[in-house]
Amino acid sequence: MSRLGVVGPYFSEEGGETVTVISNRHCEMLENFLRPRLEEFDDSEDFWFQQDGTTAHTARRSLGILREMFPSRLISLRGDIGWPARSHDLTPCDFFLWGYLKVEVYKHRPQNLRALKDAIREEVAAFPPEMTNIVMENCRKQLRQFIANNGRHLSDVIFKT
Numbered sequence: 304m305s306r307l308g309v310v311g312p313y314f315s316e317e318g319g320e321t322v323t324v325i326s327n328r329h330c331e332m333l334e335n336f337l338r339p340r341l342e343e344f345d346d347s348e349d350f351w352f353q354q355d356g357t358t359a360h361t362a363r364r365s366l367g368i369l370r371e372m373f374p375s376r377l378i379s380l381r382g383d384i385g386w387p388a389r390s391h392d393l394t395p396c397d398f399f400l401w402g403y404l405k406v407e408v409y410k411h412r413p414q415n416l417r418a419l420k421d422a423i424r425e426e427v428a429a430f431p432p433e434m435t436n437i438v439m440e441n442c443r444k445q446l447r448q449f450i451a452n453n454g455r456h457l458s459d460v461i462f463k464t
Contacts, residue, residue: 314420
C-alpha cells in the first residue's frame, strides 16, 4: 500500500494449491510480482518498503533483494530502519487495509476459495485512490507521534506513565 494505491493482491500458491510462505517463495514474489508492479510507477525510486519480522521476510536472500530494490529505504527487523516489535498501529496494512478489505470482501458472501479470491481482487481494484492518501497521511501522523513520545506508543504514554 502506498499513497498511489494498493499493489496486489498476491496469493502464495503452487500448482493451484495454497502454500506456506517460505524464504524462496517470498523472494519469487518480490522478483516476479512486486518488482514489475513497482516499475509501473514513475516515482518508485521514492518508495519505502515496510514489512514485519517473519523469518521468510528477514532471511538473508529476502533482505538482499529488498535492499537492492529499496536502497536505504527498508523498514524491517534487520532492515535499514529497525521496526519496533508489536507495532501494528504503525503499519497501514494492519491498522487499516486488512479490516477495510475484510468488510468489503465479505459483502460478496463468498462461498468458496475461488469466490473469496475473486472478491479480494475486485475490492483491491476498486480501492478508492483518494483513500490511500488519507491512510498514508494518518500513518505519518502516527509515526510523528511515536517519535515525539521517544519511541513509545501512545497507549504506553497514556496508560503506563
